[in-house]
Amino acid sequence: MKSSTRIILLTGATGFVGRALAPRLLSTGWQVRCLTRNAARARAALPERQWVQGDLGSADDCARALDGCSTAMYLVHGMGEGSDDYQRREIEGARRFARAAGTAGVKRIVYLGGISPAGEPSPHLRSRLAVGQELRNGPVPTVELRASMIIGHGSLSWLIVRDLAARLPVMVLPSWLRSRSEPVAIADVLTALVAATDAPMVARNASFDLPGPDVLSGHEILDETARQMKLRRPLAIEVPLLSPRLSSHWVRFVTRAKWTVAREVVMGLTHDLVSRDAAYWRLIGHDDRLSFGEAARLALAAERASGPPSGPWGLIERLIKRTLARQAG
Numbered sequence: 001m002k003s004s005t006r007i008i009l010l011t012g013a014t015g016f017v018g019r020a021l022a023p024r025l026l027s028t029g030w031q032v033r034c035l036t037r038n039a040a041r042a043r044a045a046l047p048e049r050q051w052v053q054g055d056l057g058s059a060d061d062c063a064r065a066l067d068g069c070s071t072a073m074y075l076v077h078g079m080g081e082g083s084d085d086y087q088r089r090e091i092e093g094a095r096r097f098a099r100a101a102g103t104a105g106v107k108r109i110v111y112l113g114g115i116s117p118a119g120e121p122s123p124h125l126r127s128r129l130a131v132g133q134e135l136r137n138g139p140v141p142t143v144e145l146r147a148s149m150i151i152g153h154g155s156l157s158w159l160i161v162r163d164l165a166a167r168l169p170v171m172v173l174p175s176w177l178r179s180r181s182e183p184v185a186i187a188d189v190l191t192a193l194v195a196a197t198d199a200p201m202v203a204r205n206a207s208f209d210l211p212g213p214d215v216l217s218g219h220e221i222l223d224e225t226a227r228q229m230k231l232r233r234p235l236a237i238e239v240p241l242l243s244p245r246l247s248s249h250w251v252r253f254v255t256r257a258k259w260t261v262a263r264e265v266v267m268g269l270t271h272d273l274v275s276r277d278a279a280y281w282r283l284i285g286h287d288d289r290l291s292f293g294e295a296a297r298l299a300l301a302a303e304r305a306s307g308p309p310s311g312p313w314g315l316i317e318r319l320i321k322r323t324l325a326r327q328a329g
Contacts, residue, residue: 101138116276
């Protein structure tokens with residue numbers, strides 16, 4: 001096991017990936033320093049973790065959080081914050097963080113970003129890619145890992161898929177649901193991130209894609225999710241002229257995700273999100289990735305353990321399942 005004196009700063013520590021990553025880092029010998037804007041609230045929820053309060057918008061906070069760290073994990077992004085200028089703020093934040101990391105003597109930054117699309121990126125994806133470029137342009141060697149949809153209980157993009165599959169027996173099929181992606185299980189993403197802290201650098205700065213083993217259209221993703229939930233496939237009616245911006249409104253109505261999140265996720269599906277290659281998995285010796293169906297099954301099992309959805313839509317879901325069970329019986 002690695003020496004426990006190694007210190008890693010984990011930004012985005014209260015988010016979906018960060019919360020799951022901290023225990024994995026601890027298990028491999030890292031001392032994990034978790035950065036949050038509200039340390040008191042985070043400590044109340046997860047008292048066993050080491051929290052430091054700070055804002056990436058402050059150079060002083062970055063310097064204080066990074067002091068003594070050999071590695072930094074950059075997991076922050078602004079999707080869903082409700083501000084139109086988040087791309088500018090994200091780029092400035094990445095630049096500030098990279099400079100502070102260089103001054104603190106950090107040896108490596110690991111960044112989790114998004115896949116570069118086949119066409120013009122959405123504002124959210126453009127921001128993710130720009131942040132990766134900014135970090136790689138900084139003074140600290142940086143490994144950028146790029147993922148499309150991450151499948152796991154707590155993932156906002158998975159929440160949208162899961163809710164659509166569970167709640168829409170009939171669905172309009174806009175053209176963006178034909179776009180293909182390679183969804184990846186949260187377990188595989190965690191393996192990739194932990195490995196990146198020590199993986200040999202093929203170059204001073206490098207970016208790698210994190211594809212799942214299946215290339216699926218949005219329609220196929222919804223079909224398989226419904227199958228894993230033991231529901232009928234949603235009946236799809238093709239409406240090719242329905243734009244992503246317009247269709248994001250019915251996504252907003254059906255899912256529990258915030259409007260700003262639903263809009264950004266849908267806009268990001270306008271073009272294929274297919275990886276350049278699977279070189280990173282070979283580099284770290286991790287070829288046995290979870291299929292989309294298995295990742296969805298695990299996400300649904302974790303959801304059941306946390307209790308059924310509440311509110312009117314939760315009631316509708318339960319009625320749908322009872323109706324199908326009676327018909328099957």
